[in-house]
Amino acid sequence: MTTEFTSIVPRPGDIVPGSVAAMARQNGGKVAPPEIIVLFDHSYSMDAKDARLLDGRTAMRYEAGCEQLALLQRRLPGKIAVLAFSSDVTVCPNGVPPAPTGTTNLYDALQKAKQADSGAVRFVLISDGLPDNANNALELARSFSGQIDAVLIGNHYEAEAQMAEDFMTALAAATGGTFMRDASGMRALADNVIKLLGVSDGTITTV
Amino acid sequence: MSPFTYFAETLTEDEAKKLRKRLALQYHPDVADDGGATMRNINTEFERWLEWKLNPPILVPAPTSNWASPEDWWSAIANASHQKAATQPPPRPTPSPPPQAATPPSQAATPPPPLRRSRSAGPSRSATQREMDDYFAAQNTYPDSHGHRVFGIVTILYTAYLTGLTIEALEIRGSNPRHQIRESGTVVYERPATRAWQAERRDLIARATARNY
Numbered sequence: 001m002t003t004e005f006t007s008i009v010p011r012p013g014d015i016v017p018g019s020v021a022a023m024a025r026q027n028g029g030k031v032a033p034p035e036i037i038v039l040f041d042h043s044y045s046m047d048a049k050d051a052r053l054l055d056g057r058t059a060m061r062y063e064a065g066c067e068q069l070a071l072l073q074r075r076l077p078g079k080i081a082v083l084a085f086s087s088d089v090t091v092c093p094n095g096v097p098p099a100p101t102g103t104t105n106l107y108d109a110l111q112k113a114k115q116a117d118s119g120a121v122r123f124v125l126i127s128d129g130l131p132d133n134a135n136n137a138l139e140l141a142r143s144f145s146g147q148i149d150a151v152l153i154g155n156h157y158e159a160e161a162q163m164a165e166d167f168m169t170a171l172a173a174a175t176g177g178t179f180m181r182d183a184s185g186m187r188a189l190a191d192n193v194i195k196l197l198g199v200s201d202g203t204i205t206t207v
Numbered sequence: 208m209s210p211f212t213y214f215a216e217t218l219t220e221d222e223a224k225k226l227r228k229r230l231a232l233q234y235h236p237d238v239a240d241d242g243g244a245t246m247r248n249i250n251t252e253f254e255r256w257l258e259w260k261l262n263p264p265i266l267v268p269a270p271t272s273n274w275a276s277p278e279d280w281w282s283a284i285a286n287a288s289h290q291k292a293a294t295q296p297p298p299r300p301t302p303s304p305p306p307q308a309a310t311p312p313s314q315a316a317t318p319p320p321p322l323r324r325s326r327s328a329g330p331s332r333s334a335t336q337r338e339m340d341d342y343f344a345a346q347n348t349y350p351d352s353h354g355h356r357v358f359g360i361v362t363i364l365y366t367a368y369l370t371g372l373t374i375e376a377l378e379i380r381g382s383n384p385r386h387q388i389r390e391s392g393t394v395v396y397e398r399p400a401t402r403a404w405q406a407e408r409r410d411l412i413a414r415a416t417a418r419n420y
Contacts, residue, residue, distance in 0.1 A: 020284060021269075030266030031280075033287035081284050091277035091284075116285040118292030 007053035009063045010096045016070045018077035019095030027078075034081040036197065037116060038072070039109050040065060041127035043086040046100040048128075050155050051186040061128060061154055062100045064186035069095060071190040081116075085109035106131030110140045119145040124193060125171065128154035129164050138171055147177040149196050153186055213249055214256040223260075227253050265290045338379055365412045376415040378408065386411045388420050396420035 015022050024031050042062060051064035054071075073080050073095045082092040087102030089112045104127065113123055123146055131137050141148055150168040165181065172179040180196050182189050213230060214223050227249065236243035267287045270279035341359030348356045356363040365376040377387040378400060386407055388396040396414065400407060414420045 020280065024269035027266055029269050031269045031283040031287050033265055033291035034284060037284075083281075091281040093277065093280040093284075112281070115281070116288045118285075118289045120292035121288050 005055050007055040007057065007059075007067055009053065009059070009067050010070050011066075012096050012098050014094065014096050016073050016095030018073035018075070018080070019093065020078070020081050021093040021095070023078035024093075032078050034116075034121060035079040036076070037081045037083055037113055037121055037123050038069065039106075039113060039123060039125045039127075040069065040082055040084045040092075040097050041086070041104055041106075041125075041129075042084045042090075042097045042100050043102055043104040043129070044100055045104075045128055045154070048154065051153075052184075054187060060100070061186060062097075065126065065153070065189070066096055068186055068189035068193075069097070072193055075190065075194065083109060083113055085112075104129060104131045105133075106137040107133045107140060110137055110144075114140070114144065117144050117146050121146050122197070123148040123175075123177075124196070125150045125168070126153060126189070126193075127168070128152070129160070130167055134167050138167070138174060141171050142174045144175045146175070148172060148175040149177040150179045151189070151193060151196065152179070152181045153189065155185075211252055211256055211259075213252055216259075218256075220257070220260060223253065223256060265294060334382065338381070342377070364408055365415050367415065374415050374418070376408075376411045378404070378411075388415050 010016050020031060020034065042065075046062040046065065047060055049058060049060050051059055051061045053059045053064055053067055069082060073082075080095075082095055082097060084090045084092050084097030085105055085108065086100070087105050089105070089109050090098055091112075092098075106125075106127070117123075123144070125148055127150070148171060150172040152164055152168050165179075169179040171177075178196055180192060182192050184192065214226065218226065230249050231246065232238070234241075234245040234249060236246055239245055265287060267283050267290065269283055270276075337359065338361065341361040342363075345356045345358035345361045345363050348358050350356050354365075356366075360379055360381040362378040362380075363375050364378055365374075367374040373389075373391050375389045377389060379385050379387065380400075384400040386398055386400050387394050388411065398407075
């Protein structure tokens with residue numbers, strides 16, 4: 001008898017195993033310092049239905065992103081904090097970003113992330129396009145002491161793809177981070193991020 | 208809520224080891240009928256506890272209220288991150304690479320040096336350094352009942368203070384044992400030391416006395 005695997009996409013309000021909130025529950029109400037802060041783009045374009053879930057079904061980029069984020073947090077419990085951004089920035093201690101809405105205000109997200117930029121934490125930006133204020137964001141990124149790795153997701157038109165790739169590469173290079181394009185339709189995003197971070201047996205190399 | 212089931216956070220290392228032994232008597236696979244599952248859990252938890260004890264995690268209080276805002280969580284996360292950075296040692300400065308001298312092509316083609324120095328290539332730098340350090344320290348040591356000044360691997364068997372010249376007979380132990388005669392610190396005679404060390408010592412002192420080397 002074969003068991004069919006079905007993806008379970010976490011919904012806003014769920015507490016993902018391995019998230020900051022879940023680990024705080026386990027640690028008797030204490031928060032351990034995260035090693036990675038994921039800046040997750042949940043702008044309106046994440047509504048596009050061109051991504052794939054782990055079980056192979058086509059889904060919204062947002063849904064596939066939530067599934068992969070959950071997987072990432074499960075693999076590296078307590079080491080990942082999620083910061084979702086669109087027009088506004090939302091802290092997601094439960095590990096699930098809010099539903100897609102608004103524009104891509106990366107500048108505000110970086111400003112928020114800067115508050116936790118102690119030098120002992122790494123940032124991973126997961127986004128599908130160009131931010132509202134690219135130059136300001138790039139300028140702000142240069143002032144980070146921790147490195148920012150950038151992962152470009154989604155399908156783009158050729159010209160748009162090139163622009164997005166150029167921006168993300170510049171952003172990663174500004175902080176000594178790495179740029180990566182996820183070509184799996186987000187199906188292997190968690191694996192790719194883990195590869196990008198150079199994680200071996202749960203140990204993350206911080207800068 | 209404690210992250211440990213068997214080991215309390217307040218235990219000392221000795222107490223935890225004793226507790227583990229006690230638990231082993233109780234849950235050893237030969238005693239308990241669980242195929243060793245409990246003992247495996249205990250061992251895993253003990254290792255986790257030890258790691259936790261040696262490198263205690265930095266934990267800051269999470270927002271306690273069910274209605275805590277994401278901002279409260281963020282300040283807890285940022286606070287924890289800064290505390291972690293404060294406890295980390297400063298990064299080691301990376302040594303700047305030596306200036307690249309222009310090398311002729313023939314030199315560039317030479318094979319790289321072997322990774323391990325062979326034993327026959329002589330003592331390593333650190334061994335030589337140790338000998339020198341011990342020799343200088345032995346010079347400043349009071350003679351023992353045999354009149355020898357000993358420090359580390361160097362024994363000064365005999366010293367003659369002549370005008371403007373000091374003659375010393377030395378025995379060096381370690382990986383390359385040998386006898387030496389030194390004039391004002393400079394080695395003028397050297398031979399390997401063998402098992403016949405008593406006869407060799409006598410001969411060495413005789414040579415140093417007669418300045419026959």
